[in-house]
Amino acid sequence: MNALPEIRLETARPALDARPLEKRVGLIALATDHTSEVDFRRMVASERIGVYVARIPYANPTTAENLRKMQPSLSAGAALILPDETLDAICYSCTSASVVIRDAEIEVAIQAAKPGVPVVTPPMAGVRGLKALGAKRISILTPYTIETSRPMAAYFAAHGFDIKSFTCLDFKDDREMARIKPASLVDLARKAADAQADALFVSCTALRAALAVPDMEEAIGRPVVTSNQASAWNCLRLCGDGAARPEFGRLMMKRPGDNSH
Structure with missing residues (x-):
């Protein structure tokens, strides 16, 4: 075994940032x-x-x-x-x-x-996102059962939205919800979006819906707001980050309070 080196203590303190990240x-x-x-x-x-x-x-x-x-x-x-x-x-x-x-x-x-x-x-972020997009009449898509979906419908109605359609998929396990293919969500969005709706809200943080937002928006020709996308958007804006991220949909082009189309 080789001899261990002497360990030297550096007495000069390095400069510290206020935070590791801003x-x-x-x-x-x-x-x-x-x-x-x-x-x-x-x-x-x-x-x-x-x-x-x-x-x-x-x-x-x-x-x-x-x-x-x-x-x-x-x-x-x-x-x-x-x-x-x-x-x-x-x-x-x-x-x-x-x-x-x-x-x-x-x-x-x-x-x-x-x-x-x-x-x-996520639901409050969804409300803020839909309002930033100027949506008043909405469709909602969830992976939940009808029983779990009812409170979601009541929530968005209580926040002043006119719900034109509500579609659920009857999944009971969030691990299975996470396995739904993003491409399948595009087809589901096309079926779930009512012709009179200004936007579609896709509920559930387990869904890989954020990946599919641009394709869903192209499929229905209107904005799509999802749980994780809206939450991320809200957190970014609270951090003062207003950068546009069009790869995650129209919402990521908006600032809170901006309800122009």
């Missing part, structure tokens, strides 16, 4: 989620913006009861993301659970661990 986005994902983290790294993460992920327990099937069971884990999940450090935004990445638990309660739970952080939920 902006920080937290993501609370389900333990079973295959898609949200990948989508956020694709659409949000950059040399300027870091994405930091925590996962919380979730058990299928996707029922209102099981979705609601995640609420007690939200504070603990948020607390695990860069403890004692501030975030510029945090997203709870479950559309159906956000509707069942309610946006305001999610915000309270997350801000208990991260006071003052802007909280993004």
Whole structure:
């Protein structure tokens, strides 16, 4: 065995940046989620913006009861993301659970661990995105059962949208939802979009729908907003990033509050 070298201590301290990355986005994902983290790294993460992920327990099937069971884990999940450090935004990445638990309660739970952080939920991001696109009459496509879809319809109606059609696929397991081919979503979008709708909302963070947005928009000739795309858009704008990303659809060309076509 060779002799070990003497270890020298460098006494001059290197210069430190205020943060390793300028902006920080937290993501609370389900333990079973295959898609949200990948989508956020694709659409949000950059040399300027870091994405930091925590996962919380979730058990299928996707029922209102099981979705609601995640609420007690939200504070603990948020607390695990860069403890004692501030975030510029945090997203709870479950559309159906956000509707069942309610946006305001999610915000309270997350801000208990991260006071003052802007909280993004996929359905609220969807509402903001649809309004930025000037949509008033919408179609909705979900992979859920009819029972799980009903609260989603009520949510968007309560936010002032005229729902012209609502289509669901009767999937009960979010891991199977993640396996739906993006090309299949294009065909489904064509069938789900009502002729009178201004835009289509595709719900569920498990779906690989963000990859298919441009093709869906081409197929129906109107804007398409998806859960992960809208959440990413909202988080980017909270970080002051207004760069256009047309490869992820028309929404990624918009700023919040811009409701021009």
